[in-house]
Amino acid sequence: MTQETRTESPMTKLARFIVDKRKAFYLIFTAVVLFSAASIHKVQINNDITSYLPSQTETRRGLTIMEEEFITLGTANIMVSNVSYETALDLSEQIAEVPGVSQVEFDDTDAHYKDSSALFTVSFDKEEADPETEAALNQVLQVLEGYDVYSSTQIGRDVSASLQKEMTVILAIAAMVIVVVLLFTSKSYMEVPVYLIVFVAAALLNMGTNFIFGTISFITNSIAVVLQLALAIDYAIIFCHRYMEERDNGLSPREADIAALSKAIVEISSSSLTTISGLVALMLMQLRIGFDMGIVLSKGIVCSMLCVFLLMPGLLMLFSKPIDRTRHRNLVPKINFWGKAVVRLRYILPPIFLVVVVVGAVLSSHCDYVFDANDTDFDNKPDWRIADEKVADTFGQKNTLAVLVPRGDYTKEGLILERVSQLPQISQATGLANQEVEDGWMLTDQMNPRQFSELAGVDIELARLLYQAYGLSVEEYGAIFQNPDDYSVPLIDVFEFLLEQKDKGVVSLTGEQEDKVEDLREQLDIGLEQLRGENWSRLVFVADVPTEGDDTYALLDEIRAIAQDYYGDQVILVGNSTNAFDLASSFSGDNMKISILTALFVMVILLFTFKSAGLPILLVLTIQGSIWINFSVPVLTGTNLFFLSYLVVSSIQMGATIDYAIVITNRYLELKTIMDRKQAAVEALSQSFPTILTSGTIMAVAGFLIGGISTDATIGSVGQTLGRGTVTSIVLVMTVLPQLLMLGDALIERTAITLNRDRAQRFNKGTMRLDGHIRGHVSGFVDGEFKGVLHGSVDALIESKYQERKLPGEQEDDTP
Structure with missing residues (x-):
């Protein structure tokens, strides 16, 4: 009597549940996507990077x-x-x-x-x-x-509004490019609608749930959708390719869906960890815009994974017949010629690569970073920036700087204004102490009653009574007991007291006096609202210096020193230049933190993925080398780079493009067990090319589109750098990495961490159906991924997610 034993892994059971309950997931996603679409307008956009x-x-x-x-x-x-x-x-x-x-x-x-x-x-x-x-x-x-x-x-x-228009154009062009790339790399034309439905659902989920953060930056809002698409497209491609492979192996749509999903969940989750690790490093920046971008993009990755795991299996079942009917020949060419050339140059390119990496590391450390977006060397300039530069070129820089000091001492304020205005770089100085009211009188000048009566046009006796009342209100009793004409008060204080008494009805003025006082009130109000607060006074200076640079920072120190002569440490400077200085101060720490943490996170993930201490070093060296090369380009071209571009792109480039290296490395390690290293390298490149072509092209195109269309220097700089970095990573992964893997094979083997405790030794006779990894003797030695039927004696280490055995004449064997 023949007995059958079927064992399923937990992941297969989960995949079977998702596929079988696909209609329920249709309803859930429909409701959630509609809610998210309706919630997009609730998201508040912050246009102030400061x-x-x-x-x-x-x-x-x-x-x-x-x-x-x-x-x-x-x-x-x-x-x-x-x-x-x-x-x-x-x-x-x-x-x-x-x-x-x-x-x-x-x-x-x-x-x-x-x-x-x-x-x-x-x-x-x-x-x-x-x-x-x-x-x-x-x-x-x-x-x-x-x-x-x-x-x-x-x-x-309105930077935000113009950005939205630009990003709409960018997204439309990116969508067309993505469709073309997917049509070229797909096995069936009807795969593309499945991809698009998944992408749109994931994007809406991410955009609509941003309201939970209250406010997000205009930078994040503008580029999140495009970057989410570029970063997470791999997941849908991996799953769909797995599904098509299972269909090619003869499984029905349902069984192929289940088998593909059970494998894809683990593979995609592992792949996403490297991307998320880079975003987590971004979130740890001192400048909190890093957290803003990191958390939104991380949420976007999670939304994309949920759509791939829960929505896409049902869509593949729904479109299974059209997918089968619209199959086409593989349009991606085999690139064995490329692999053979790479193998032949394995002793030439790696030394050159190491030299280039060292040079790139040195050059990138000398990159001229700028901290004001208006100072970036960016060609696609908006009209307002062109106007700013035209004015600056003709009439000099108009760099405005505010100095805040404690309110109350007009004499000190006047001395600061006088000393700072004498600096050669200062073209204008404004404060209450140098605001002229009339006939050379300043707002804060000391005035006696006679001088005030002439200026304000009020009767001298009324002015004397007013001064005496003022002295009594501020407990300066000399105004009462001495000659009132000898009592002097700052014009601004006595005038405000006059207006207060007038508004209360204590003081009555004639028509002509009323008109004169109201004219003075209007001048006073303009000055007070801008220059005096409840606790602070504001002094405003205009300097003919750039927004940033050593000369500018030296001027800031000089102005601060003058103000501190009178107010000590109770001095605060505010302006675009102080903002640039603060950003520069935080950049050095953020730069080191992101570089170290991103590389560390990725190396730890790779260590557990490949169970080798040496292999992560080779992969990270390849991608870190591409980062250094990327950021040495501005040095070689004599241009500067907006600092945020480095922080964002370096973390994304390491976290996302490392996936390309993982794809090739996985293929190489699998293939070298059944063929020699040279053949394995050639075949690994050829098999990995479609995946890298699809994902890399989309990310590079997304970056270059953002850089080429956006007129915002911050976002455009990020796009340009991301596109250039992606192309650099692809080139190195497709050339140098296979060579490093071949040359470093001994290092990989010697640093391997064997974790075989979970592989049970099996002794079975009869027929076994399996889908998993087998290493040992099966009427000959076998080591590799095997799908099919074994008949005979098996003495091997087996790691299988699915087994079905027939043991003639024996009791059911419950061996897992």
Whole structure:
């Protein structure tokens, strides 16, 4: 009597459950995807990169104070080229008449008229973000219509909106490229709709669940979808290729789906660990935008894996017949010629590679990193950046710096303004202490009653009573017991006291006096709202220096030293230059942290994957070499690089492109057990080429599209660097890595960690069906992956996920 024993691994049972319950998963994913699509608008986008600075940095502390205590009215530097001075003067008068414009600065000095170009410094009544300010600016530009105009301003600069338009174009082009690549590398045309459904579902899941973080950065929001697609596309490809292999082995769609999924879950999970490890390293950055990008992209990887594991099996069953009907010949050519060339050059390329890696490491360490996106050498510039550069080239840099000091001592503020304004780099200094009210009087000048009555147009007796009342309110009783005309008070303080008493009805003014006081009130309000807060005073300087660099940082130190002469450590500097300095300070630590942690995480994962201490070194050396080569390119081309590009791309390049190296290494290790090393290397390259071609092409194209289309220097720089790094990794993996594997074979074997305790010794007679790994004697020695039927005597080490045995004339054997 024949008895059958069927044993299934837990992974096969899980795969069978997913495939059999596919309709339930259809309903679940439909509901979740609809919810996610409806939740996308709930995600808040943060356009301010400075908000991700550590809270203890000077820039972050200063910005917080300014947001709480001050307003910043809109301003614009508008340059008109090829215009005479008389015409420019007439235009300035027309601009001043535009509703919403409070002031226009223009004269015949080099600061405003130079080389037939006029520079109008326009101030507005409202804050930068106020719609009325943007409307007023548009009217100003209408006045200048027909002239050669360059407007340098933050007003109306909606970076997020323009990015969304650009990323929509990028995503559309990327989708077309992906479809073409998938059609070329697929075995059936109907695989592509399955891929697209899975990708769209995963993208919507990730985008729609970002609301759980409250706010994400504009950088993350812009590139997350494209990077998620590029990073996670491998998972769907691995699963689909497994499914097609099982179908080619004669299994039915259901059984092929189950068998493929049971294998793909482990393979994909292992592959994702290297990618996620790079993103985890990114999340540990001191600059919190790294956490923002890392957590969103990690969630995207998880969403992609869930869609592949839970949704895609059902889709393959649903499309199984169309997939079978639309099969086509393999369009990816065999590249044995390439593998043979690589093998022949195995003693030539590795030494060259090691030299290039050393040179790349040295050069990349000298890369000129910049910390203000507007300073990047980026060709695809938006109109506003072109305008900024035109104005700077003609009239010099307009680098604005705010100095915050404790409120209350106008004399100290005046001394700081006077000393700093004498520095040769400073073109403008503004504070309450140098705001002229009338006839040379400044807001903070000391005034006696007679001087105040003349300035404010009030009666002298009223002025004396006002001074006495003020002295009583601040407990300065000398104002009462001495001659009031000898009592002096800062103009700003006594004027505010007058307005307070007037508003209370204590002081009554005549019509002419009322008009004069209201005019002064308007001037006072403009100055106070921008320059004096509840606890701090703000001094604003404009310097003709770049945003960053040694000269700029030396100027910051000089200004800080002057202010500290009067206020000690209670001085805070804020501006684009201090922001660049703080970012530069955190970069060195983040740079080292990400490089070490990413390599360490990946090496640990590879150690457990390949059970060899030497093999991870060869793989990481290959990818780290590609990273060094990638970041030596800016040095060789004499261009700079935005610092965030290095931090983001180095972690993604190591975490994601290491998968290419893993694919080839896995193939090589399997093949060398049944053929010599040269043949194994040639065949490994040929078998791995379709996977690397598909994944690598998509990631490289995604990067180059972002870099070529986006006008945002931050995102464009990341895209360019990612595309270049992916291509570099592919080239090294397809050339140097197989050579290192062959030459380092002895190292790999000697550092191997044998973990065979879980492999049971089997002694069976009869017929055994298995799907797994076998090593030993089967009427001859066998070592390799085997799918089929063995008949005879077996004496071997077996690792099998599925077995079915027939033992004639014997009791059922429960051996696992």
